[in-house]
Amino acid sequence: MSIFVILGLLVCVKAQGSSAVTPVFVQKGEDVMLNLTEADDLENSAVIWNFNNKSSNEVSILVRWFLRTEPKVSPDYTGRIEFTVKKYCVKLKNLQETDSGVYTGQVFGGVDVQTRAEYSVTVQDPVSPVKLTVDSVSSSSDSCNLTVTCSTQDSHISSIFTCDTKTCSQEGGERSEVTTSGASLRVYLVHDSITCNHSNQVSWTKDVTKIQDFCSQHDGSECVSAGISVCRLKTVVFSIGLIIMVSVVISVHVYVKLKKQK
Numbered sequence: 576m577s578i579f580v581i582l583g584l585l586v587c588v589k590a591q592g593s594s595a596v597t598p599v600f601v602q603k604g605e606d607v608m609l610n611l612t613e614a615d616d617l618e619n620s621a622v623i624w625n626f627n628n629k630s631s632n633e634v635s636i637l638v639r640w641f642l643r644t645e646p647k648v649s650p651d652y653t654g655r656i657e658f659t660v661k662k663y664c665v666k667l668k669n670l671q672e673t674d675s676g677v678y679t680g681q682v683f684g685g686v687d688v689q690t691r692a693e694y695s696v697t698v699q700d701p702v703s704p705v706k707l708t709v710d711s712v713s714s715s716s717d718s719c720n721l722t723v724t725c726s727t728q729d730s731h732i733s734s735i736f737t738c739d740t741k742t743c744s745q746e747g748g749e750r751s752e753v754t755t756s757g758a759s760l761r762v763y764l765v766h767d768s769i770t771c772n773h774s775n776q777v778s779w780t781k782d783v784t785k786i787q788d789f790c791s792q793h794d795g796s797e798c799v800s801a802g803i804s805v806c807r808l809k810t811v812v813f814s815i816g817l818i819i820m821v822s823v824v825i826s827v828h829v830y831v832k833l834k835k836q837k
Contacts, residue, residue, distance in 0.1 A: 596677065596693045600776035601670050603700050611663040611680040611692050618643060621683040622663050629676040637678070638665060670698045701778035702758050703728045707771035712789050719790035725762035725771035725782075730754040734762050736769060738790050743767065 601607050609624060611617075623639040638648045638656055640663060648656050657666040667674070680692035710733070711722045721736045735746040749763040758775040772781045 596695045599694050599696045601696060601698050602777040603671060603698055604669055606657075606666050606668045607670055607694075607696055608659070609665050609667065609678055609680065609692065609694060610661070617663060617682060619684070622680065623683070624665060624678060624680050626674075627677040627679070628673070630673070637667070670696070672698050672700075674698050697776070699775050699777045700756070702756075702773045702775055702780055705760070705771050705773035705780050705782050707762070707769060707782040707784050709784060709789055714790060719786075721769070721786070721789055723762065723769055723771075723784070725750075725760060727754060727758075727760060727773050729756065730760050732760055732762055736764065736786065738786055743786055 599607060611622070617640075619642060621639065621641050624637040625634055626637055627634050635651065636649045637652050638646050640646050646658060646665075652667070655668050657668060658664075659666060663680070667678075675696060675698045678692075678694045678696055679690055682689045682691055704727070706726050708724045708726065709721055710724055713720045717739055719738045721738075722733065723736065724731055724733045726732075730752065732750050732752055734750045737744055737746065743764060745764045749761060751759060751761040754760050754773075756775075758773060761770075761772045761774075763770055763772075767786050769784045769786065770781055771783075772779060774780075
C-alpha cells in the first residue's frame with residue numbers, strides 16, 4: 576500500500592489541536608502561502624498538508640515530511656508547490672476554482688494527530704467591468720433630478736439623485752445588491768459625483784459620473800449658485816475696495832516722506 580494511501584487513512588483519524596479556520600481569498604491564477612504554526616518543534620514528527628475539496632468533499636494529500644526527510648509531493652501537485660525558507664510551509668501556485676477548499680497542516684507524533692494550521696481558501700475570478708449610465712434628467716431653475724443605472728454583465732441596479740444649487744441627495748440612500756456571481760454591486764453619492772462600484776474579495780472596478788455635467792444648476796461655486804450678475808457685482812466691489820486700500824497706503828507713505836523732508 577502506497578504511503579499516500581496510508582496517510583489518507585490517517586487524516587481520517589480525529590485530530591487534536593487548533594480548530595480555528597483562517598479564511599483566505601485568492602484571485603484565479605495567483606498563489607497562496609500555507610504557513611504551519613509552531614514549526615520549529617517538529618524534527619521528531621511527521622507532517623502532512625492535505626486538501627478537502629469544496630465541490631467534491633474529497634480529501635487528498637498535497638505534501639508530506641517523514642522524520643528528518645525531504646518533502647514528498649503528491650503526483651497531482653508536482654510542479655505546483657514551492658517550498659519556502661521556513662520548513663513545513665508551502666506555496667501553492669496558479670490556483671484555479673477547483674482549488675477552493677480547506678487546507679490543513681497536521682502533525683503526527685506517536686499515536687496522536689494535531690492540526691497546526693487550517694485555511695479555508697476561496698478562489699475567485701476578477702470582477703467584470705462596470706458601467707454607469709444616466710437614463711434621464713429632469714430640471715427646473717433651482718433643482719435637477721437624475722435617474723441612473725449601474726450595470727455589469729449579469730446584474731444592474733437603478734437609483735435617483737436630486738440636486739439643488741448647493742446639495743445633492745440619493746433617494747433611499749446607497750443602493751447595493753449581490754450579483755449572480757457573488758460579487759457586490761453598489762451605486763452611491765460621493766461629494767458631487769455618482770459612483771458605481773463592482774467588487775468581490777480579490778478585485779474591484781468602478782465608473783464615476785460628475786453631477787455638474789448633467790445639472791448646470793448645481794455647482795460648488797458660490798457665484799454660480801447666486802447667479803452671474805451677483806458674482807460680477809461682488810467682483811467689482813472687491814476690486815474697488817482693493818484700489819482704495821492701495822491708494823490709502825500710498826498716500827500715507829508719501830505724506831510721511833514729505834513730512835520728514837520738511
